[in-house]
Amino acid sequence: MNDQTHILTVLTPDHRGIIAAITRVLGAHDAHLLELSQTVVRDYFTIIVVLTLAQPDGAAVLNSELAARLGPDATVTLVPYRDAPAAPTHGERYILTATGSDSPGILPTLSEMVANRGGNFTDLSTRVVDGEISIIAEIQVPGDIRLDQFQIDLQHAGSEAGLRVRLQHNRLFVATNEVAFRRISNDS
Amino acid sequence: MIRNDAIFDTIRMFQEENLDVRTVTLGLNLEDCSSPVLAQLLDKIEAKVVGTAGNLVSAARQVERTFGIPITNKRIAVSPIAAVAAGHGVDALVQVARRLDRAAATVGVDLIGGFSATVQKGMTPTASALITSLPEALSSTGRVCSALGVASSRTGINMDAVLRTGHTIRAISEADRANAGFACAKLVVFANMPDDNPFMAGATHGQGEPDAVLNIGVSGPGVVKRALQRLIEGAEALSAGGDPESQLTLADLAEEIKVTAFRITRVGELIGRELAQRLAIPFGIVDLSLAPTPQIGDSIGEILETMGISQVGAPGSTAAVAMLNDAVKKGGAFASSSVGGMSGAFIPVMEDASLARAAAEGSLTLDKLEAMTSVCSVGLDMVAIPGDTPGETIAAIMADEMAIGVMNHKTTATRLIPVPDRQAGEMVSFGGLFGESVILPVHDVGASDRFVRFAGRIPAPLHSLKN
Numbered sequence: 218m219n220d221q222t223h224i225l226t227v228l229t230p231d232h233r234g235i236i237a238a239i240t241r242v243l244g245a246h247d248a249h250l251l252e253l254s255q256t257v258v259r260d261y262f263t264i265i266v267v268l269t270l271a272q273p274d275g276a277a278v279l280n281s282e283l284a285a286r287l288g289p290d291a292t293v294t295l296v297p298y299r300d301a302p303a304a305p306t307h308g309e310r311y312i313l314t315a316t317g318s319d320s321p322g323i324l325p326t327l328s329e330m331v332a333n334r335g336g337n338f339t340d341l342s343t344r345v346v347d348g349e350i351s352i353i354a355e356i357q358v359p360g361d362i363r364l365d366q367f368q369i370d371l372q373h374a375g376s377e378a379g380l381r382v383r384l385q386h387n388r389l390f391v392a393t394n395e396v397a398f399r400r401i402s403n404d405s
Numbered sequence: 406m407i408r409n410d411a412i413f414d415t416i417r418m419f420q421e422e423n424l425d426v427r428t429v430t431l432g433l434n435l436e437d438c439s440s441p442v443l444a445q446l447l448d449k450i451e452a453k454v455v456g457t458a459g460n461l462v463s464a465a466r467q468v469e470r471t472f473g474i475p476i477t478n479k480r481i482a483v484s485p486i487a488a489v490a491a492g493h494g495v496d497a498l499v500q501v502a503r504r505l506d507r508a509a510a511t512v513g514v515d516l517i518g519g520f521s522a523t524v525q526k527g528m529t530p531t532a533s534a535l536i537t538s539l540p541e542a543l544s545s546t547g548r549v550c551s552a553l554g555v556a557s558s559r560t561g562i563n564m565d566a567v568l569r570t571g572h573t574i575r576a577i578s579e580a581d582r583a584n585a586g587f588a589c590a591k592l593v594v595f596a597n598m599p600d601d602n603p604f605m606a607g608a609t610h611g612q613g614e615p616d617a618v619l620n621i622g623v624s625g626p627g628v629v630k631r632a633l634q635r636l637i638e639g640a641e642a643l644s645a646g647g648d649p650e651s652q653l654t655l656a657d658l659a660e661e662i663k664v665t666a667f668r669i670t671r672v673g674e675l676i677g678r679e680l681a682q683r684l685a686i687p688f689g690i691v692d693l694s695l696a697p698t699p700q701i702g703d704s705i706g707e708i709l710e711t712m713g714i715s716q717v718g719a720p721g722s723t724a725a726v727a728m729l730n731d732a733v734k735k736g737g738a739f740a741s742s743s744v745g746g747m748s749g750a751f752i753p754v755m756e757d758a759s760l761a762r763a764a765a766e767g768s769l770t771l772d773k774l775e776a777m778t779s780v781c782s783v784g785l786d787m788v789a790i791p792g793d794t795p796g797e798t799i800a801a802i803m804a805d806e807m808a809i810g811v812m813n814h815k816t817t818a819t820r821l822i823p824v825p826d827r828q829a830g831e832m833v834s835f836g837g838l839f840g841e842s843v844i845l846p847v848h849d850v851g852a853s854d855r856f857v858r859f860a861g862r863i864p865a866p867l868h869s870l871k872n
Contacts, residue, residue, distance in 0.1 A: 312407075314416060342409060353409050365470045383416060385473035390407040392675040393415045393668045398741065 221270040222251070222298040227283070229291035231262040238286050239264065246279050247271035267298065308336070308359040310387035313371070315352040317380035319345050324352065326374050327382065334367055335359040350380070355387065415668070419474060423627035423703040424669065426676050427696050428478040429465055430603035431458050432610035432618040432689060435484045435519075443497050446490060447504045454481060454508035454517070457617050457686075462513040464683045468676055476676065477624075481509060482608035483519035487532040495538045498531075502542035502549045509548040516548050516591075518608035523554035523598060524566040526862070536566075539573050540580035543588040550591045550606035554598035556807035558814045562596070562863040564804065570594055571800030571857070578792060578823040587835050589822040590755075590787060594803055596810030596817045601690050602746040607783075607818060618689040620746065621677035624696045625669040627703045629733075632665040633658060633711045658712060659732040666693060666736030674741045690745025693737035694782055695729075697757040699840035705729075705750050706759025717760055718769030726750060727780035747816055749782025755822075755835065755842040756787050765832075765843040771802070779809045784818040789833050789844045792825040799823065801853035804863075812866055 227239060236255070243250065248268045255264040270276060280295040287293065313331070315323060324343065331338065331354075340355035358364070368384050375382030392398060418424040438449035458481050465476050483489070483505070490501050502520050509517040520542060522532035539551060553570055556562040578586035593607035600611020603620035610618075636657065643651035673691035681688035697704045705726075706717045712725050730750045737744050752774065754760045763769035771788065778784045784806045790799075803819045810817030824833045827844055834841035 312412060314412065316413075351409075351413070353412055368470060368473075381420070383420075383473050385416075386471045387407075388675060389472045389474070389672070390412055390415055392671040393418075394407050394411040398671060398674060 219269065220297075221273060223268055223270060223276055224294075224296050224298050225264075225266040225268060225283075226294045227262070227264045227287065227291060229262050229287055231257050231260050235262050235287070236264070239266075239283065242279070242283050242286055243268065246275055246282075248279065308357045310339070311356055311358045311384050312387055312390055313352070313354040313356055313382070313384050315350070315375055315380045315382045317350065317375070317378070319348050319350040320378035320380060323350070323375070323378045323380055326378070327352070327354075327371065330367075330370060330374060331356055334362050358384075418625070418628045418668065418672075422625075422631045423698075423700060424623075424625045424672065425475040425477045426621060426673060427624040428480050428603050428605070428622040429461070429476055429677070429680055430480045430482050430518075430605075430608050430620045430622065431461050431684070431686075432482050432601065432608075432614055432620055433457055433484070434610060434614065434616045435486075435489045439489055439491065441492055443493060443500065446493070446497075447500060450483075450489070450501065451504050451508045451511075454483070454505070455511050458512045458514065460684060465680055467683065468680045471679070472676065474672060474676060478516070478605075479514050480603070480605055480608065481512070481514050481517045481519075482603070482610045482620075483517065484610050485521040485523060486519060487522035487529065487535045490535075491529070491531045493531060493534070495534045498535050498538040499542050499545070502538070502546050506546035506548050514548070516550050516605045518550040518552065518605055519610055520549050520551040521553065521609045525554050525557045525563050525596075526560040527563065528566060536569060536573055539592065540576040540588075543577055543591050544581040544584075550593075550608070552593045552595055552598060552607040552609050554595045555803070556596035556811050556863075557865075558597055558811050559865055559869050560862075561865040561869075562804060562807045562811055564800075564857065564863055565860045567594075567803050567807065568797065568800045568857050568860055571798070571803060572796030574799050574821060575794075575796045575823055578825055582825045585827070585833050585835070586792065586822050586824050587839070590820060590835065590839060592820065594807075594819045596807040597815060598818075599746055599816055603690075603692050604694065604696065604747065604751075606820065614689070615687050617686040619677060619681035619684060619686055620689040620692065621673045621680075622692040622694060622696065622746065623669050623673035624698075624703070625665075626695045626697045626705050626708055628669060629662055629665050629695065629729075630702070630704070630708045630711050632661050633708065636661045637711070655728065659728055662729060662732035663736035663739075666733040667740040669693065670737040670740035670744070674743060677743075688743065690743050691737075691741050692746030693733060693741075693744055693748045694746065695733060695750045697751065697753065697760075698838050699756060699758050699761075701758060704757045704759040705752055706757050706763060710759065716766070716768045717763040718773045722773065723776050723780060726752070726777050730781040747782045751782055751786060752777055753787035753820070754845070755789060755833075755840040756838060758840065761840060761842040764845055771845050771847060775805060775809070778806065778817060779813065783816055784810070784820075786818065786820045787822070787839070787842070788820070789822045789824050789842050790847050791828050791844055792823045794823050794847050795851060795854070797854040797857050798847060798850050800857045802847070804857060808863070811863075814868075
């Protein structure tokens with residue numbers, strides 16, 4: 218990362234040609250793309266891009282050009298990248314799932330319980346369809362906690378809200394969904 | 406991260422479709438416990454079982470928590486006692502059974518297998534004593550299971566052993582009259598007995614195995630049934646919408662079974678390796694048999710019904726179970742390089758509510774069951790027959806089943822239960838996982854007595870001469 222590294226985010230109603238439009242503008246400014254993640258959530262396109270600018274003071278121009286190109290419904294931000302301390306990565310990877318009737322307070326409750334045990338969310342998605350919520354999170358769980366008690370606490374919190382909550386090791390899902398069975402793997 | 410739908414597919418297998426790890430079975434060599442002094446033999450056996458398997462149950466529970474997968478049974482299979490207790494007599498063997506029972510209770514396992522002998526070509530004095538001891542050994546213990554290997558494709562069928570076992574099964578039933586002959590459910594008679602089978606009652610730690618090894622048996626009929634139902638319902642919905650490509654064929658069903666078996670097997674391998682590592686012993690095999698329980702939705706019969714055999718036992722049942730068995734093996738073999746044991750679809754009548762119902766309604770007969778076992782695992786399993794069925798006739802039923810195994814180079818077995826004082830058409834219930842069933846009629850009783858009384862050995866088939 219250098220002084221010209223920036224974070225670009227775009228939020229806009231989904232339609233065809235958004236990525237083409239963004240990358241065309243970035244190319245015209247000689248922006249060098251380092252990392253990108255994009256998804257569509259409930260018909261809204263969202264993207265986060267880590268990039269390096271060619272011009273020391275080109276951020277404002279790039280921002281306004283992207284906004285003009287994507288139209289008034291799009292929200293575009295471009296901010297300097299700041300080195301942040303790396304999130305703790307100790308522990309093993311688990312999948313937390315919760316399903317049942319939508320309950321407004323459940324995500325704060327579960328995420329607080331994970332944080333209090335020293336766990337860290339590395340991926341999270343939730344979806345509500347016809348009043349039924351499904352939460353899937355990938356979390357790092359420290360190796361020194363009492364897993365059984367953690368699972369009981371999560372299940373208890375879920376059942377109070379009418380949800381079924383499970384915490385299962387990531388390797389279960391790798392084993393049942395990937396072609397190769399890796400006996401020795403760093404995929405903890 | 407794994408795709409969200411794949412995560413929920415996996416969770417659904419446990420949460421809604423009864424997938425569990427049916428058994429983790431610790432195979433344990435006891436040959437180093439041999440002693441001509443009975444007290445020493447008993448103490449050594451108990452010390453080794455308790456010393457090696459002491460952590461089995463607690464370690465299995467840890468693995469259950471880590472992966473959120475139920476492990477239904479934790480069990481032990483020991484070396485054939487006829488070899489371990491060589492030189493001892495009937496009374497001593499009964500004491501060995503009781504000591505095994507006590508050791509199993511100490512470590513918290515519900516069954517311990519290996520009170521066994523392999524007699525497919527001949528019988529040592531101790532093997533003979535072990536068979537004699539079975540009525541008392543099995544009726545006076547709660548956890549001890551026995552397996553007898555009476556035939557193999559290499560040696561043929563030891564009809565002396567088969568005839569003797571036929572009479573012994575009657576004697577076991579009589580000895581356990583108070584429990585409707587339930588002790589017979591703890592004896593399996595094999596052709597081509599596997600050395601690494603994790604499923605009870607037939608599990609034995611065979612020759613060529615390590616000192617201790619962890620074998621695992623998965624289950625999952627409910628998962629296969631639901632996968633097929635979803636496939637069929639999806640196709641029917643498309644068909645109703647006018648999609649001409651939505652017509653399913655049996656090859657589509659086979660493919661769905663195969664993919665499902667892959668995932669089931671992977672669960673087994675994962676759990677098996679993890680538990681073996683925690684116990685610091687080698688991982689052996691995953692047995693990918695589909696093992697039903699009396700619970701609704703956990704049935705081989707229901708799979709066949711989903712495949713379009715509305716009454717199990719009807720014409721087409723053998724073809725359907727053959728396709729099921731083959732697809733399960735293909736999926737499982739691709740999932741794991743450690744497939745072993747019996748690895749097929751079990752059709753234990755009493756333990757499968759759908760099969761038990763078909764038997765009660767008369768569509769599933771002993772003869773049709775026998776035909777089905779020629780293409781699946783493992784044989785006439787948990788079949789209740791009238792209590793007055795003569796030993797010769799029981800031996801003849803076993804001989805037929807052994808012949809299927811010997812001639813087809815596959816494992817076959819019988820677990821027959823003559824129910825004292827009850828006749829064909831009456832019910833018997835053993836409760837829990839052992840289920841209930843109508844007592845099946847045995848026709849032409851006595852008509853094969855002359856044949857089985859010739860005794861001796863049915864020679865090995867021509868195709869055993871491979872060298």
